[in-house]
Amino acid sequence: MSAPTNASPQAQDTSVFPDPVYARTVLAPLFDAARTSHVAGFRAIDAAHCVMLAETGILTRNEAAAIARALAEIAREIDPARLVYTGEVEDYFFLVERALKDRVGPDLGGRLHTARSRNDIDHTLFKLALKERIDAILARSHALLAALIETAARERDTIVVAYTHGQPAQPSTFGHYLAAMIEVALRDVARLEEARAIVDLCPMGAAAITTSGFPIDRARVAALLGFSAPLRNSYSCIAAVDYQTATFSALELLFLHLGRPIQDFQTWSSFEVGQLYVPNALVQVSSIMPQKRNPVPIEHLRHLASQVVGRARAMRDVMHNTPFTDMNDSEGETQEMGYQAFAVAERALDLLAALVAQVRIDPARVAQNVARSCITITELADTLVRREGLSFRQAHEIAAATARAVVAAGGTLVADGHAPFAAAFREAIGREPGLTAADFAVAVSAEHFVATRDRYGGPAPAAMDEALAAYRDARDGLATRIAERRAREAAASAERERAFAALIEER
Known part of the structure; x- marks a missing residue:
């Protein structure tokens, strides 16, 4: 011992x-x-x-x-x-x-x-890497927006069944549905650009924590590195990782939101619904069942979107309850995990843009689903209010009775609905309806349903044209901002190379 x-x-x-x-x-x-x-x-x-x-x-x-x-x-x-x-x-x-x-x-x-430290160097490195990756996502988001807008314009008048609570609800158009995707994507892009503005503030000159006793020029270094300005507070430069949480929160939201219509595409392309047709170039066949058409890019999109959401959320979770100072929790290895989220995000945006540009709606299946689901019946109630002077509640009850009778008989509203409608009207109101069979057929058609909804934000052609013009302006604004940032940073890189080369030539 x-x-x-x-x-x-x-x-x-x-x-x-x-x-x-x-x-x-x-x-x-x-x-x-x-x-x-x-x-x-x-x-x-x-x-x-x-x-x-x-x-x-x-x-x-x-x-x-x-x-x-x-x-x-x-x-x-x-x-x-x-x-x-x-x-x-x-x-x-x-x-x-x-x-x-x-x-x-x-x-x-x-x-x-x-007058520098690995602290300010590290956070500057991470910001440079994040700006590059955010810019790649913004460029791909622009391409996705372009595909969405082009397809929405092409499919402006294409009828689809819109769902609520997983059940057929009302007729709309594929263009109107895609317009909703466009608006959410534009808001997500705005959040990502706001995060980029936070990233675009340079930590160099903060040194370890408190700047330096040397007469450094922080603004000059920031400009040479392509940043918009120095980040003011030096403690914030090495402790406040909100540039990371803002970035990955924005990335997470973008893909969380894209995952929802991707899931709709999965349902819409199923055999039972069948209103979305995926072309052969994006369909795989079964190794054993020759009849199968598997639109697997949609499945890949769904899990790729989920991977981005999971990795981006993990980045935020790693920061939770860490000290407000320079810590390894937010640095090297954590950043590498975040870069994986961006790599997957780029793949997903490319694939989604290609899919959106190529899918089509199957009008025969849509017509079949519209006919057997009675989803135009709301417009019958509205028409009764306008033309027969009924309260909406009275009209709703007559329309409901009509739909029940048509469904029970296995018919369709357009072909078989007028007789049960007239009977329900007589029973409820005590007189004959003014709507003829021809009037009734128009009132319950999917095309009339959409055309009458010409309010701001609705699916009718005039409302959609106004919306598409606004979306194109927003897309063009994004393209302009991307180009301006690229030009500014290219100029900064050229100035840095010029000044550095001048030093090398100094004798």
């Missing part, structure tokens, strides 16, 4: 960082994530920071030039794709710093890190 000692654990500790298990389970995955997802961001940040240090006089032009030339050499000579984590350095940041010191010496190489 060894003798007890009064020495502290620290005095006895002869271990060397990193512990092999820690290196394998934490440091190596983080290193791989950095070299695959953030190399361009690291290089942009180094270049912008180096330019700023020279412009503010924190580094001399000669010092900054030597660093810039070394950074350019590192970019040419080190292939991130071939790097393997060895534990010799803690992470990718320190690997680049070591390579820099090898080229210009430890004193000068260490000066690049003046």
Whole structure:
């Protein structure tokens, strides 16, 4: 038995960082994530920071030039794709710093890190990566909106059965249904753009927590990196991860909402309903049942949408009850999980846009379903109020009696409804109705049902044309904003490259 000692654990500790298990389970995955997802961001940040240090006089032009030339050499000579984590350095940041010191010496190489920290670097990296991914989603959302609007215009007058509580309710048009999708998608895009505006504020210059005693120019670094402005409060730069929660909340809502019509498409394309026809190019056949037409892209869309919702929600859940400070909970590995949500989202938006552009409505099945479900009966009640002077409750009871009689007889409203209607009217009102058989047939037709609903937001042609014009304006506005952001950030990238190249050429 060894003798007890009064020495502290620290005095006895002869271990060397990193512990092999820690290196394998934490440091190596983080290193791989950095070299695959953030190399361009690291290089942009180094270049912008180096330019700023020279412009503010924190580094001399000669010092900054030597660093810039070394950074350019590192970019040419080190292939991130071939790097393997060895534990010799803690992470990718320190690997680049070591390579820099090898080229210009430890004193000068260490000066690049003046007035910055891995804290502000990390959150800037994540924001650069998120902006790129949000922009990809916005571009694909624009393509989806274009497909939805084009299809809605094409199918403006195409009758469909609209459902409530899973049962046939009223006739509408496929264009009107898609218009509802468009409006929700536009609101979701607005939420995503609002989140992007939060992401578009630069943390650089916050350093560890409180900025720096050096005369740094935060606005210059933000501009060189393509951000709209610096994020003001330095503590917020490294502690407030609302840019992440806002982004993934917006992404989650987009796909939660898209999942609902995707489920409708699944039901509408079923054999029993059959009002939505999916073309052969998007249909798989059974390996054993030759009669089967399986519109499996809809199934894939449903589970892809659910994957995005689940991953985006997980991002928000990881942030729950974490301290309001710089913490690993919101950083490297968590960000990689979030990037997976974006990758799936891009696939789903591409597939949904292709599906929406190609599906068609089967008018024969719609007509059959309209006829056997009596879904135009509401317009009969409305017509009785307008033409016969009845209260809606009286008209509703007559219409209900008519529908019950037609269903019991296995008939249809247009062909078989006038006689039971006249009988119900006489019994309820005590006189003959003014509606002739021809008037009745018009009143209960699906086309008349839609045409009379020409109020703002309704399915009638004039209302739909007004709505489609508004949707096109909103789509074009999105395209303009996407182009403006691209132009601003391309200009920032060009200015950063120009200023950095000027340093490299400095002699």
